[in-house]
Amino acid sequence: MAKENPADRKYSKEHEWAKDNGDGTVTMGITDYAQEMLTDIVYVELPAPGKKVRQMETLAVVESVKSVSDVYSPVSGEVTEVNQILENQPELINQDAFGKGWIAKIRMDNPAEMNNLMDAAGYTAFLKEVEH
């Protein structure tokens, strides 16, 4: 069973989370539900720091043994930092998707975009819907 979705962050319909760091940046990753769907993640293609992305544009790629999945940026902005450890330990996403398995930090162009995302309760309800 997927872990509870923490209330301190926002969620996209593509199963990314974004946590406002309070300094104009967000930390983002994929949700526990997403890692559970992918299972055994063996490769993460990280964006280069400095890369500019728009909200819901492809930011990274996560590969499990069987599949390749795009990871979308939950906000528009510039990548300031990536989680380099994932290059050698991609399984961190499986183990701790909401924590040590974070993917990137992004300096937001427009913090109001966070309002386009769901809160934890909304996302949890959304998951119930997709699982019918």
Add this chain to the structure above:
Amino acid sequence: MQKTPLYDRHVQLGAKLIDFGGWAMPVQYTNVIAEHRTTREAAGLFDICHMGEIDVKGPGAFALLQCVMSRNLEGQKIGQMKLSILPNRRGGIIDDLTIYKFSEDYYRLVTNAATKDKDLNWIRKIKDEKGFRSVELIDITEDTGKLDLQGPLSEQILQRIMKDPLTPLRYYCSMETKVLDAPAIVSRSGYTGEDGFEIYVSADKVGEVWDALLEAGRPAGIKPIGLGARDTLRLESGMMLYGNEMCETVSPFEVVYGWVTNLEKDFIGCDALMHQKREGVKKKLVGFEVEDRGIARHGYKVFKEGREIGEVTSGTFAPTLQKAIGLAFVPVECREPGTSIDIQIRDNFAKAQVVLLPFYKRKKK
């Protein structure tokens, strides 16, 4: 979608099911890497009921098979299995299959799931064309349950639910026996690179045998294994998959099936293949290892010095070897192990090297 007799069990086990050639099949029960390791280290049980079985019976069975198969079945002993391709008239591959011999005029063909009907139609057509009136072709797929039990502990597990001794059964040989009290064919063979067995019982008994094997194998750590790990296991062992590496326009000499193509006998497609052998093929299937970061996948393009030269047919992250491996078609001049190639992975080019097959070979006892 068609369901195997074990469908309800897969659902109960919480398997993720996918459409595989029109069949609802388990792709994984837990995750691919864990299931892959279980098979390499202990034992894995696979539902293979979707594969096709065609019995070829009656006087002339041997002659008909000699005519349609690339493999020379001349020396095949009763109980022995042979791998063969079913070539078309141009020497392309209609299917790759195994041929069991039960008596002088009783054979069984075990085909891929999606190709069974076209195999049957093709062999029937040749049978009529060549006038093999006394040969019967019987599609027994629906009445037949097939389980693969693979991994180093397979023998001790299977032995617990059958009386006939398994130790004397040699690789690629089969025996008529009983599993539990169900009449069965058991062969020492498989598609994982490990020791193991293919087990055939009637469809109405296969659930019982499945349950008994999971029970008998519990102390040894047996697990049901999905098609996801079946694919990584076969690829690590350098085995090909119909539809990926093979199709009707690919010849056995372009893939790794020259050895099952015996041109000293006459068969359908023989002339085309003889011609091809004389002229030499232009492309060849090779194994490669990705040296940069990234995983090559089916359909990715292969480059050399900036020029596109081929395509990846299968690619994955290999759980036992802990690296990205794959099979690809390249021009014959690039087939030598050690040749550097580049594989386009999205916007990047990853360096890869042609290597000898198989990628993984088990240590023999």
